[in-house]
Amino acid sequence: MRLRSLESRIVILFLLLILAIQLAGFFAIRASIERNARASINDELVIGERVFQRLLKQNAQTLTQGARLLASDYGFRQAIASDDVATISSALANHGARIGATLAVLIGLDHSIRVAADKTPAPGLKNAILPLVDSAEQTGGAAGIAIINNHAFQIVVLPVKAPITIGWVAMAFPIDNRLAADMRELSSLQVSILTHRSGGNWEVGVSTLNDAEVRSLIERLQESSNENPLPTMQRLEDKEFSSRIFSLVQDSGQTSIVVLQRSIREAIAPYRQLQLTLLLLTALGILLAGVGSILTARRITGPLRQLANSARQLGTGDYYHGTIKIQQSDEIGELSNAFDSMRESIANRELEIRRLAYWDSLTNLPNRAQFVTLLDNALQHARKYRLSCHVLMMDLDRFKHVNDVLGHSFGDALLVQVAQRLTALNLKSGDQVARLGGDEFAILLPDSRIEEVQAIAARILESLETPISLDDQTVDLGASIGIAGFPAHGSDAESLLSRVEVAMYAAKSSGNSAMVYDPTMDKSSQESLSLLSELRRAIDNNEFRIYVQPKIVLETGKVTGVEALIRWMHPKRGLIQPDDFIPFAEKTGFIRALTRWMLEQAAALCHTWKAQGLQLKISVNLSTRDLLDQDLPAKFVEILLQHQVASSSFCLEITESSIMDDPIRAQQTLERLYAMGCELSIDDFGTGYSSLAYLKRLPVHELKIDKSFVMNMEHEADDATIVRSTIDLGHNMGLRVVAEGIESQAAWELLARMGCDRGQGYFISKPMPAEQFLDWLENWTARSPAQYESMI
Amino acid sequence: MIFRKRTAAILVAACAQVPASAASLQVSVLDGSNHPVANAVVYAETDGAQRQPTQLRGATIEQKERKFSPLVTVIQTGSDILFPNNDTVQHHVYSFSRPKAFELKLYSGLPSKPIVFDKAGTVVVGCNIHDEMVAYIQVVDTPYFAKTNAAGQATIGNLPAGTYQLRTWHYDLPHGAPIPKQKLVVDATDSAVSIRIPLKAGAVVH
Secondary structure, eight states, X not given: OOTTSHXXXXXXXXXXXXXXXXXXXXXXXXXXXXXXXXXXXXXXXXXXXXXXXXXXXXXXXXXXXXXXXXXXXXXXXXXXXXXXXXXXXXXXXHHHHHTTOSEEEEEOTTSSEEEESSSSOOHHHHHHHXXXXXXXXXXXXXXXXXXXTTEEXXXXXXXXXXXXXXXXXXXXXXXXXXXXXXXXXXXXXXXXXXXXXXXXXXXXXEESSOHHHHHHHHHHXXXXXXXXXXXSEEEXXXXXXXXXXXXXXXXXXXXXXXXXXXXXXXXXXXXXXXXXXXXXXHHHHHHHHHHHHHHHHHHHHHHHHHHHHHHHHHHTTOOSSOOOOOOOSSHHHHHHHHHHHHXXXXXXXXXXXXXXXXXXXXXXXXXXXXXXXXXXXXXXXXXXXXXOEEEEEEEETTHHHHHHHHOHHHHHHHHHHHHHHHXXXXXXXXXXXXXXXXXXXXXXXXXXOHHHHHHHHHHHHHHHHSOEEETTEEEOOOEEEEEEEETTTOSSHHHHHHHHHHHHHHHXXXXXXXXXXXXXXXXXXHHHHHHHHHHHHHHHTTOEEEEEEEEEETTTOOEEEEEEEEEEEETTTEEEOHHHHHHHHHHHTTHHHHHHHHXXXXXXXXXXXXXXXXXXXXXXXXXXXXXXXXXXXXHHHXXXXXXXXXXXXXXXXXXXXXXXXXXXXXXXXXXXXXXXXXXXXXXXXXXXXXXXHHHHHSOOOXXXXXXXXXXXXXXXXXXXXXXXXXXXXXXXXXXXXXXXXXXXXXXXXXXXXHXXXXXXXXXXXXXXXXXXXXXXXXHHHHSOHHHHHHHO | OHHHHHHHXXXXXXXXXXXXXXXXXXXXXXXXXXXXXXXXXXXXXXOSSOOOOOOOOOEEOEEETTEEESSEEEEETTOEEEOOBOSSSOEEEEEOOSSOOEEEEEEOBOOSSOEEOOSOEEEEEEESSOTTOEEEEEEESOSOXXXXXXXXXXXXXXXXXXXXXXXXXXXXXXXXXOOOEEEEEEOSSOEEEEEEOOOOTTOOOO
């Protein structure tokens, strides 16, 4: 049992408590016992004194009776009356001995000792006897105590009546060991009788103590005096006594005392039994408490340990084997119940979390993580059984636009609809639709041929042709689908997924709705990936070049401005056309950097030309991203300031489609640009989505007819109609109209006749490096104005 | 009864024989507090060589109801006393007194012969089995004696004229004290005398 564990702490606490209580009780009772013993000793001594006095009295009575018997003996009386000293003396001796008197004297009526049993009466005898004689006269016999030769005697005085008192006989009986022994037997007290003459030593007459103790007692008595009386407790020879001293007789300088003593140990002895019992009980109590506390502690910590083990097991994720088997109805039971229900809840929550982790809650389709797992399993299966397994990945076109325009909840509902359409495709069992996230869906076709998959792709596209209508809104969604499969395109889930994604993006960018993966896509995607970094590098390394294409007034042939175009001079690949990197830049948002670069270059050019006295407007293309860029106007202002160019020298060209992506924000940006004073132009008019309602609100200055119409107008009547209508529309809206893609004189003439204001195209000039422009302009202007007029 | 008769007879006899110069002496005995003393023995002794006439008269001390009676008897030296036991129980009469120590072992009725008291002095008689029984016998050398009655009066008759020592004895005289005596001159006429004697403190007059 570790010392810091709860179990040992409980046990120790219990034990300490019990120990404390038991010891407290033990000591209290012991002290009480001691007190009681001492009190009872005291009582015993008090009673002992009374007993002793009573014993003496009884003894005296006995002696008196004995002596009386003697004194009334006829022969004795005869002898006493005979006046024969020798006879009397022998009679005294004889009769005295009969009853054990050590001294016997006859006292005459004159109170003098007439005869003594032995020839030399002790000196103190007369003094001791005479007072007794007086009282014997009155009471017919008296007894008392006297000290004779430093010993205590009981003296009995009786009249000798023959028939009237003819004298008194006095007999003395020593107070000897018999009395002391009697006393000890009666009272269990030690009795010592000691006498001393004042100034002399104490002598012991009688004692029940042993010799050593007696010696010790005498020593103590010697030390004591009236001012410093013997204490009530003494230690004699290793024994403790409680004592009581009283005087036996005091008589002309001689004192006889009785020392009653009680051995403390003897007195306490009976209590010893009690104390022993108490000690045993204490020990037993401690033992029981120890055992009880250990059991209790076990009862508490046992279940706790069990719970801890269960918790550990739960920690390993095993929710089903950690059931607690504690069936107590107390707090521990409560704890274990709570624990158990916690275990269940955790198990349930984990299930829930797993579900969330692997299922898309919106569409109730498996999510990406689940799909990957399914794909893994399908591949394992396919490997084992030599099947081919395909993955189809689908991305909704312009979903973000829908989300932005119609709101996210609408977008969610849309996704649900798409999911339903997918799952309604009548796929094989084993085929699984999943939502990978955002607007991406995937279908796993574990045992399939490529043709089947392509057919499914076609079915998907077909189903999406039907617009989705929700809440009175009808949305037309398109999708890009990529297909890849095992073993053709990859052998593990990761590579397959990445390849199908590549295929999907390839489909997206190429405009084909569905494409099967081809290794060449990798290249272009790889190329795309590297392209971005190359683009970045290109900006830093000044690989871009600004080209310009002049714009002229169709009527006069005067050059009014140029359109700035970007070209990329790749160190390895040479000149790269905008079509090869602009769309990518737009997709990746890098277009903003390019636009900025263009604006800078254009501003620099403007500045140079102004310095040379040329007043030409320079047009720069803005992309969708640029329109949505909040910082664009500020950036533009900065550039203008930096190059000291007025905004009026600039014309910014925006395509219809780019406006329509986010018309409101586009409008905001355009208004700001317009407020700055630069011109705004709608590029590629007629080719993209447009809303005339918006158009009329936008602060634009000119329309540029897309070159596709211009180039065909000579041959196609429809195109010509479109061009003419566009020119009229533009003019009616107060806008200047520019025609792009003039490639022949005829076209120029036609356009001029239609009333088109400006034009640009290969016929006038191909885009040229900016440095070459001035030369070209000189050349162009050198041609006589008449030449142009003739063209009209 | 017999005692009285005998005393009366003796007195009459004494009176009959009296010479012409005899008279009676009335003695009154008092103690220290002037209380009359009963049972005091008064007796007149001549001082001188002159012998007293001997007039022996016997006495009786009977035992009845565990008592000697009379308590005090006075006789002239040489007289005898009879100790009849008229009691319901036997008695063991004894005396350790120096004038006459005697013993009548347990008997009842009349002893065979009376006890002769031939020495003057006080004889105290007791019974061995009855400690309270006591009788006093005062043995005197003179025939002229009397015992005081309850009133403390005694009369000594036929006392010839002359000079006497009148002694008074009582059992309660203090121990060791001499018998009070008083010189007495008697003539032929009757006289009275009062004698004061010291008695032991606490003495009870029987």
